Amino acid sequence: AQSVSQHNHHVILSEAASLELGCNYSYGGTVNLFWYVQYPGQHLQLLLKYFSGDPLVKGIKGFEAEFIKSKFSFNLRKPSVQWSDTAEYFCAVRSGYSTLTFGKGTMLLVSP
Amino acid sequence: NAGVTQTPKFQVLKTGQSMTLQCAQDMNHNSMYWYRQDPGMGLRLIYYSASEGTTDKGEVPNGYNVSRLNKREFSLRLESAAPSQTSVYFCASSERGQGALANYGYTFGSGTRLTVV
DSSP states (O other): OOEEEESOSEEEEETTOOEEEOEEEEOSSOEEEEEEEEOTTSOOEEEEEEOSSOSEEEOGGGOEEEEEGGGTEEEEEESSOOGGGOEEEEEEEEETTOOOEEOOOEEEEEEO | OOSEEEEOSEEEEOTTOOEEEEEEEOSOOSEEEEEEEETTTEEEEEEEESSTTOOEEOSOOTTEEEEEOSSSBEEEEESSOOGGGOEEEEEEEEOOOSSTTOSOOOEEOOOEEEEEO
16 A cells, blocks of 8 residues: 655744745555645645656746656755745645545745 | 645534534545544555545544545545544545556645544
8 A cells, every 4th residue: 555754843933034834655556646735724726746857846836846756756846935935735646547646745844 | 726625624523423524526536535633644545446436445434534525526424523533634636547556646635624523
């Protein structure tokens, strides 16, 4: 069975700091990988996704993620965070015909 | 706007009461899902319906039932609510492609915040 591990439960950054959120998955075959964001009181929105091809994926709002197959990782990055990036971030994986499996989330707080 | 619509947005139940959460999508998606979100636990799959006429258990199905009423609608029922079912419930839908890893993602509804007292 597939599983997803997010390294940090809470991250606190100052505005303009760089962000990297870790995500590792456990499945040896071909996978689809996703990052979702949930702003306070809202539903999940897709930030970016990886299906195939270029392992460096660019998403909305300046976010990007790199798929490293050898490390089973799909870390999310942003060079300079803003206060409006305060949210909870979820990594998710899907393999074969399986359903989407989510990590437990990382709460990001950006202080102005 | 096209998307996934959930009703109600908020609900308070007493232990033992029953209720049905409604979900409808207008994107002509084949597959629909119910997740619950709890602090520190992420989203966990309760039930899903890969296509109209089929339903399957997810990770945490106990205490719930589902009905895929038609291609658009997928409801979640709590027959006898318990405080452990206090959570935020999200419905989602997706297309289901031809290949094993067809290019599709999930679209989520805005959630139902349920409190069981």
